[in-house]
């Protein structure tokens with residue numbers, strides 16, 4: 001078959017597949033829009049599990065008449081303007097894709113009245129048809145969106161929907177999650193004409209308990225412990241339910257108020273519970289961290305996220321939850337706390353329930369752990385105080401192709417990189433492309449240059465060691481490796497000079513400290529190989545400390561993962577500029593090769 005371009009309608013249907021999988025995905029998008037519009041009352045109605053009808057009514061800011069049409073256009077949003085805004089997202093939505101995706105797989109009707117306007121308006125669209133006309137509406141406040149007959153134009157997708165009951169249960173769970181993280185918002189949920197859930201909003205932090213009891217039942221309230229813990233800028237808070245109590249599944253994780261499904265967070269939670277073989281795993285966990293330390297723009301559904309420092313968050317979560325489980329619940333004394341799960345922790349035999357502290361706890365590395373009773377819920381993730389900030393009545397605008405590409409390419413893998421801080425074009429040139437993950441090609445005044453990223457990485461690493469030395473950094477959770485060999489005194493000395501601290505016990509080598517240069521790296525990627533090279537290859541002799549540092553730098557550079565995209569590479573070169581300041585040009589010369597175009601032309605090679 002010959003290649004041909006898909007029609008816009010089919011292309012949109014395919015793209016919609018990433019956002020809309022089933023009724024609950026539509027409801028997620030619509031509820032998030034209502035929350036972003038500053039609503040404090042959201043009513044959801046479903047017919048046939050949402051397959052025939054989903055209706056959401058809110059009392060938010062509403063949509064301007066002139067923006068109604070644009071709200072259904074792909075990449076049209078009122079929530080961000082430039083790619084820079086992605087670094088500090090305060091809204092749940094930002095991609096300008098949800099309504100257009102819903103529109104391409106269903107019949108959609110939006111009635112809305114903009115706050116302060118006298119008249120409301122309505123728009124209707126059927127399966128992406130272009131003829132949308134706007135009519136008067138008698139809506140009195142906020143926005144009402146009705147979505148009918150989802151996937152009727154795509155039978156292949158329709159058959160993947162589950163029974164009405166299962167689809168309803170998925171929706172109920174999502175609304176429960178939003179009701180937990182938004183106590184200042186009333187939610188109601190009806191199915192086939194029956195009101196099944198109603199959670200009234202609370203305006204006082206002291207009433208949060210009542211609201212939780214309404215959502216999750218009295219047994220949840222009677223058997224939980226509240227926690228709040230801070231490490232660097234990460235704040236973890238929430239409730240763990242006493243493991244002795246068997247409740248219907250209650251597992252909720254929120255990131256900056258957003259419902260997420262994240263592998264790093266889930267792994268950490270499982271690991272903490274696994275330490276004590278706890279079967280009843282019920283919790284509500286709020287992870288709050290600075291907006292520029294997390295990338296939400298990973299997948300259109302926005303369930304997946306990427307953290308700028310996975311490992312610290314993971315270890316902090318394991319440690320906080322473990323402390324909670326051991327301190328607040330009746331874990332039997334005879335339970336032997338083997339913290340060696342997943343081969344990452346030291347083996348500690350503890351026989352008291354209250355004294356569990358890691359070495360790092362003693363030094364205050366884990367942060368302040370406050371155990372606050374539910375009665376004093378003033379520090380409930382400040383959700384009421386921080387009632388979702390109403391967005392400025394900004395107009396919906398088309399997020400143009402340049403911005404979109406920036407969104408997709410530049411920032412996805414690159415945290416905290418202000419595009420304005422990028423590589424200075426005057427010094428090196430304009431980056432054109434990444435070659436093979438190891439080189440960047442640049443142009444500068446009709447010249448072509450290639451920068452070796454391996455050399456950049458090595459220069460950066462060596463400079464960091466020179467400027468900051470190889471201080472030891474304690475690990476939140478010691479890292480444990482199977483090891484049955486002897487470590488000679490010489491090898492011990494080398495490792496200590498580099499900043500490693502470890503214990504060799506019962507066939508395990510357990511690292512408690514690593515050099516600070518490794519602190520942000522994935523340890524499993526580095527430590528195993530380090531031990532293989534530095535401990536097992538017995539005849540490793542270094543002339544002096546500089547020789548040792550140089551070999552260690554080479555080792556780190558070799559282990560570093562391949563660079564994935566141009567913006568990551570630019571970020572790396574930009575780091576070189578800031579690390580070297582005055583000497584930048586000298587260093588850049590050592591990592592750059594210029595292609596002599598005139599010579600190549602002279603030799604008839606171009």
Ligand SMILES: Nc1ncnc2c1ncn2[C@@H]1O[C@H](COP(=O)(O)OP(=O)(O)OP(=O)(O)O)[C@@H](O)[C@H]1O
Nearest residue numbers: 033037062071077078093094095096097098099143
């Ligand atoms: N319930 C609502 N109240 C007020 N404005 C709304 C509502 N729903 C949608 N809008 C407006 O329509 C625009 C498009 O909505 P849509 O959900 O498609 O995109 P988004 O929320 O900007 O981004 P995302 O695709 O990430 O959800 C929004 O930016 C907002 O201005």
Ligand SMILES: [Mg+2]
Nearest residue numbers: 029033093098
């Ligand atoms: Mg949205």
